[in-house]
Amino acid sequence: MHRPHLSLRRAASIPIAACVLVTGGATGAFAQSADGSPAPATISAECAKDQLSLKNPGRLTLSTDNPAYPPWWSDTDKPEGSDWEFGFPPNAGGYEGATATAIAAALGFTPDETDWIPNTVFENAFAPGPKAFDFHLAQISIRPERAEAVDFSDSYFDSHQAILAMTYAVGSEPAPDADPASVPTNPILAVTTVAGLQPFKLGAAIGTTSLALIEDVIAPSTEAQVFNDNAAALQALQNGQIDGLVVDVQTSLFMRDAQLENWDTAYPEGTVVGQFDSLAQENQMGIVFEQGSALRACVNEAIAVIKADGTLQAIYDEWISTGQAIPTFQ
Numbered sequence: 651m652h653r654p655h656l657s658l659r660r661a662a663s664i665p666i667a668a669c670v671l672v673t674g675g676a677t678g679a680f681a682q683s684a685d686g687s688p689a690p691a692t693i694s695a696e697c698a699k700d701q702l703s704l705k706n707p708g709r710l711t712l713s714t715d716n717p718a719y720p721p722w723w724s725d726t727d728k729p730e731g732s733d734w735e736f737g738f739p740p741n742a743g744g745y746e747g748a749t750a751t752a753i754a755a756a757l758g759f760t761p762d763e764t765d766w767i768p769n770t771v772f773e774n775a776f777a778p779g780p781k782a783f784d785f786h787l788a789q790i791s792i793r794p795e796r797a798e799a800v801d802f803s804d805s806y807f808d809s810h811q812a813i814l815a816m817t818y819a820v821g822s823e824p825a826p827d828a829d830p831a832s833v834p835t836n837p838i839l840a841v842t843t844v845a846g847l848q849p850f851k852l853g854a855a856i857g858t859t860s861l862a863l864i865e866d867v868i869a870p871s872t873e874a875q876v877f878n879d880n881a882a883a884l885q886a887l888q889n890g891q892i893d894g895l896v897v898d899v900q901t902s903l904f905m906r907d908a909q910l911e912n913w914d915t916a917y918p919e920g921t922v923v924g925q926f927d928s929l930a931q932e933n934q935m936g937i938v939f940e941q942g943s944a945l946r947a948c949v950n951e952a953i954a955v956i957k958a959d960g961t962l963q964a965i966y967d968e969w970i971s972t973g974q975a976i977p978t979f980q
Contacts, residue, residue, distance in 0.1 A: 655656065659819060660905065662976045670882065671904045683865060691951065691954035691955045691957070691958040692955065693756060693757065693758075693948070693951050693952065693955060694948075694949075694951060696947075696948070697757065697947070697948035697951050697952075697973045698758070698936040699757060699758030699759065701899050702944075702945060702948060703944045703945065704784055704944075704945070705782065705783065705784050705862060706765065708761045708763070709759075709763050709764070709765055710754050710757070710763060710764045710765070711764075711766075711782070711783050711784045712739070712750055712754070712764060712765070712766050712767075712780075712783060712784065712786070712787075713751075713763045713766065713767045713768070713769050713772070713775070713782070713783035713784060713785070713786040713787075713788075713789060714736055714737075714739055714746065714766070714768070714769065714786065714788045715768070715769050715772055715775070716733070716734055716736075716737075716768030716769065716770050717734070717735040717736035717737055717881075718734065718736060718737025718738075718744075718747075718788075719736060719901065719904055720737075720872070720883060720904050720908070721738060721744055721745055721900050721903075721904060721969045721970060722737075722742055722744045722746040722747070722788075722789060722900070722969075723736075723737035723738070723739060723744035723746060723747045724737065724738065724741055724743025724828050725737055725738055725743045726738065726741050726742075726743050727741045728741070733768060739766040740761065740764075740766055742761065744969055745807070745900075745965055745966065745969040745970055746787050746788070746789070748968070748969065749787070749806055749807075749956070749962065749965055749967045750787055751764075751954045752952075752961050752962070752965065753937075753949060753952040753953060753956065756864070756951075756952035756955045756956055757948060757949075759852055759953050765912070766769045767782055767783055769779070769786065769788065769881050772788070772855065772856075772857060772858070772879065773856070773857040775788060775790060775800075775938050776790060776796045776799055776800045776918050776938055778800075778801060778941075779799075780799075780940060781938075781939070781940040784849055784939075784943075784945055785803070785937045785939050785943075785945065785949060786937065786938040786939075787806075787935075787938065789809065789898060789901070789935055790802075790878060790933065790935060790936065790938055791809065791859040791933050791935055791936070792805065792934050792935070792936040793859065793862075799941065800816065800938050800939060800940065800941055801938075801939040801940070801941050801942065801943055801951060802936035802937065802938060802939070802946075802948050803936045803937035803939070803949050803950055804936065804950045804953050804954075805934035805936055806935060806936070806937065806953055806962065807934070807935040807966075808905060808928070808933065808934055808935070809892060809898045809899070809900075809927070809934070809935050810861065810898065810899050810925050810926055810927065810933060811860055811896055811897070811898055811899070811925065811926045811930075811931060811933065811977075811979040812897065812898065812899045812902040812922050812923075812924065812925040812926070812976065813838070813841075813847065813852075813894040813895070813896055813902075813922070813923040813924055814887065814895045814896075814897060814905055814906060814920055814921070814922055814923070814927075815836050815839060815887070815893060815894045815895070815901040815920070815921055815923050816833055816836055816887060816888065816890075816910075816920060816921075816972045817836060817837055817839070817917060817918050817919060817920060818833060818834075818836055818917070818921065818922045819837075819890065820888070820889065820890030821890070822834070823917075824915075824916070824917060826915075830916050830917040835921075836893070836921075837850075837893075838850050838894050838923055839921055839923055841923060841979075842924065842977065842979065842980060843979055843980045844867065844868055844879075844926070844979045844980070846978070846979075847868050847870065847894070848868060848869065848870045848871050849870070849871055849872075850870065850872075850894055851870070851872050851875065851891070851892045851893045851894075852864050852868065852870050852872075852874055852875070852892060852893065852894045852895075852896060853874060853875035853876070853877060853883050853886055853891070853892035853894075853895055853896070854874065854875075854876070854877070854883060854895065854896040854897070855876075855878070855879050855880050855882075855883055855897075856877065856878060856879075858932055859931065860896040860897055860898070860978050861874060861876060861896070863896055863926065863930065863931050864896055867930050867931055869928070875890040875892050877889065880897060880901065880905075882896050883897075884905055884909060884910075888910070892897070894923065897924050898933070899922075899976065900970060902922045903922060903974075905920065906918070906919075906920035906921070906922055922976050923977075924976060924979045925976050925978055925979070926978070926980060927978050927979075930979070937949055937953075
């Protein structure tokens with residue numbers, strides 16, 4: 651029995667807070683005119699292209715993590731022999747790729763005037779010290795402890811964490827000729843509350859807000875398993891080393907649909923068990939700058955512009971919002 655192939659952009663219904671953010675409802679989307687009425691956001695003279703202090707004068711140097719996964723980035727048109735393991739940021743695809751390109755355009759830079767450098771260790775982007783990039787974005791949440799070492803822009807996306815699990819416990823999957831409904835699913839799939847997650851073995855990548863959520867919000871009875879990156883964490887899930895993997899909602903959907911799914915079976919290999927609301931963890935994503943960067947204020951102006959003119963909403967609609975509902979843990 652073969653199930654119909656679904657789009658890899660199957661995404662969760664994002665809570666209203668996130669939708670408000672990307673429609674320009676966040677602080678700074680509009681300026682105040684002399685008479686007190688809202689005025690459209692614009693780029694100030696101080697942030698004109700020729701006034702910017704850049705790593706490479708006249709060119710904008712951007713960075714993200716390598717590999718760069720959907721829906722944040724796109725692999726389209728990647729040249730043969732590219733150093734990018736997955737994704738190709740210069741193509742301006744994916745939510746973050748399109749957002750970075752729109753910010754660059756608001757500041758006056760064309761794609762031909764923009765350079766991309768890869769970051770292979772997630773935590774290096776917000777470690778103390780000088781940076782090779784003008785700015786970096788890779789689903790990095792704005793956290794006080796990180797802001798001690800780097801500067802952050804205003805938020806360009808409100809992210810929510812989710813639990814990804816194997817639909818059936820490793821070794822207990824239905825036989826090819828069996829009715830999947832006759833085989834008990836993984837017990838974690840029945841959990842509907844944060845407290846109900848505590849008996850399970852959970853894991854996340856090191857240095858992430860996903861790991862902080864396990865430790866500070868869920869507080870499981872078994873110590874959280876920590877992995878070097880999401881790829882290693884996903885492999886541990888597949889091996890049965892952990893019962894649930896905590897990642898952001900969009901990453902959980904990509905892992906489920908593109909990395910776990912075997913379309914030749916009669917059942918889904920992975921299941922997104924549920925997501926956490928903003929009361930569990932506020933998780934705003936920000937662009938990273940070297941501490942003290944003069945570019946931060948100008949990028950904030952550019953973010954305000956693309957919120958106000960609808961560009962960021964259009965990017966959201968294309969890459970994130972496809973209306974799939976995921977339950978929220980109570």
